[in-house]
Amino acid sequence: MRYLGIFVCGLIFGLGLAVSGMLNPSKVSAFLDLAGAWDPSLAFVMGGGLAVNALFFHLLKRPSPYLAESFSLPTLTRLDRPLLIGAALFGIGWALGGLCPGPAIASLAYGSSEAMFFFIAMASGLLIGSKIKQWF
C-alpha cells in the first residue's frame, strides 16, 4: 500500500512535468530568457503547483500521515552559505542545460543520449556535492 501510494505520487509528478512542458529544455530556456522572445508558461506551472500544494499543506492538517508514522519536515530556518551558493549554482546549471532534477529523472523515459548524459552528470554532481557540502 505504501509503495503503491508513493509510486502514484511519482507518476502524477512525472505526468504533470510532461503536461506542463518542463521536459522540454528549449521551453525552459525560453522562460529564462527575459530579454528575448519570452515564454512565461513556466510561471504558470509554478503558480499552479504552488496553489494546489499549499491547499493540501494548510487545509488538510492531520496528526500523522496516512502511510507513515509521522511527518518529517526540514527544521532548519537559518539562511546559510551552502544554501546561497548551492541555489546560485543550481540556477546557472538550469540555464545552461534547460533541465532541473525532476524533469531530468522523468526524461530518462525518452531513452535519448542527451537525457542520459545529463542524468549521469547530475547524479555525479549530487554525490560529489553531498561529500563537499561541509566545505562551504
Add this chain to the structure above:
Amino acid sequence: MSIDWTSFTPMTALLGGGLIGLAAGLFFLLHGQIMGASGILGRFLAASYDRQERSGWDWRLVFLLGVMAGPLAYMGLMGGLPQAQFIVSDGRLIAAGLIVGLGTSIGSGCTSGHGICGLARLSPRSFTAVLTFMATGFITTFILNHM
C-alpha cells in the same frame, strides 16, 4: 521584454503545474515528507554505495520509477511523448548536469523541494533559494543569449 505568444501555453502549464502540486500534496499527506526530486534522488544514490544510508532506499526507488513512468502515462493518454528539444552541445549538457547536481545537493533542494514545497509551507530558506536560483538562471541566460 516581448512575450512570445505563439509558444505561450498557459492552460497546459496550469494543468501540469496543478498535477505537480497534487503529487506534492498527496506525497506529504501519505508519506509525511517533502517531495523534492534532488533530495530523493541524492539519498537514493548515496544509499547505493554507503550501507549507513540504506534506510529509505526502497521507497525512493519506487518514487523514481513512478516519475519515469509519468511521461509514459502521457504517451498512453496523448499518443506520443511530449516534445523535448535539446538545443545545446553534449559537452555543455554534461557540464550543466554536473552543476545542477552540485548546486541542488549543496543548496538542499531544487525547483520541486524549494519551489513547489518550500514556498507552499512559507519556508524562509526556500524563498531565499528560489529567488537566488531564479536570479542566476535569468542572468546566465542573458549572458549566453545576449552578450
